[in-house]
Amino acid sequence: MGIGEIWSNLGSIMASIMFVYTMYEKFFPPQIRRYVGKYTHKFTYLMYPYIKINFYELSGERLQRNETYTVIQTYLSANSSQRAKRLKAEVVKDSQNPLVLSMENNQEITDEFNGVKVWWFANHTPARTQSFSVYSTSDEKRFLTLTFHKRDRDLVTTSYIRHVLEKGKAITMKNRRLKLYTNNPSNDWMRYRSTKWSHTTFEHPASIETLAMETKKKEEIINDLLKFKKGKEYYAKVGKAWKRGYLLFGPPGTGKSTMISAIANFMNYDVYDLELTIVKDNNELKRLLIETSSKSIIVIEDIDCSLDLTGQRKKKSEIDNDENEEDKNPIIKRKEEEKKESKVTLSGLLNFIDGIWSACGGERIIIFTTNFVDKLDPALIRRGRMDKHIEMSYCGYEAFKVLAKNYLDVESHDDLFPIIEKLLGETNMTPADVAENLMPKSITEDFETCLKNLIQSLEIAKKIAEEEEKKKIEDEEAKLKTKKQEFVQEEENLKTIENSKENVKENGFSH
Ligand SMILES: Nc1ncnc2c1ncn2[C@@H]1O[C@H](COP(=O)(O)OP(=O)(O)OP(=O)(O)O)[C@@H](O)[C@H]1O
């Protein structure tokens, strides 16, 4: 029978079905009908060869958006864009591609995994009340149904779903915008919707390639980071928490903060910039740690100035603020009070780095920066806590070449490069100062002028350094001379005393 014939006979087919159903209801009592219904259902269930799993968009008592649903949707959008015929576009926050395509409601797509075929269906039960939200309202349900054959149960429920989640997460990670977090003072934690960390989009253009540093050192850092990123199994095997500590030390302007941004971009990790001075005690520190996510970098900049962890020094801020106490406005005063209140101790910080809580989340890098590595307590920076110590030093020739390429697009210059190489060997200049000199001061300045500007600055810096060195030597010599004179004077005094004693002995009296 063709489709046309079925259409023309549809009326009589429907009438026959209605007739059979009426007869069935008339001649069979409800008990028998219930009995038949139950066994028909069981029979159909036994004969139906497919299994269905639902993944709901909203879950939990408060109907929060289910992470798994989002990840599967991401996986399906990457796969369904070629296969589903009707797609919907949604604007997603915090993603590099804000417009995300996914399959439209009531659409089905197929997927294959290790030769097994599965079907995904996007279900939607419409809301009774109207809403303008992107997400579902409480009486509106969206869910994805995964259908597969009974015989593939093991493969699908273990490997396939894991594969979908891993792929979906990887796509999310790749597309997401990095975030830069900073901790809020604990007084604000209890306010409505206030969280322990505030964040903004992290958009620093630094990369490891553009970092001015010797190639060998750079490669060493890249290899270390890659080994860490792929080290999940390794860390599990050796029984170590999946985290790594870096200590960046060196004079101001040598690129420590730039290096942190470059690492974040390279690893695709969020950055948690921890301001220790507003953390009141060790317990608060622990609570902040718990609220950080994995695949992140926790940074404590200028660790030597953050807290009195060595017991020797005054905080940088306190030194600045000791002056003009009366002129301060109340907000600054409050902030200072908060700083003074901080009772985070060295042991609290050590626990933060490698205590039991520090392992939660995994895949985390902790970075400390300091200008004065010698001031830090050895316990804080010993290997195992700060696994890698990276010295950020004054600009060498190799680092200069990176900056020249970045700022001027120049890789060599027969006359000027050798002069710069020689001068850099003779004087200390930070990459920040070299970069500043290389930057054209006007649109008419060509690269040769910029290189000459740098040479001039290096010569001045060299002269100043030489003069300082000369002055230092002169000061030392003057000090030595004074010491010598003091010594001679002392000797003369001693001699005089000795002579007086002799006189007393010989003449029996003193003057
Ligand atoms: N190694 C470097 N490679 C590329 N640029 C650099 C490097 N070092 C410094 N710079 C440039 O100098 C500026 C200052 O550097 P940065 O803030 O990273 O220094 P720092 O070591 O963190 O200094 P501080 O100790 O004062 O915090 C940066 O904006 C960057 O442009």
Ligand SMILES: [Mg+2]
């Ligand atoms: Mg810095």
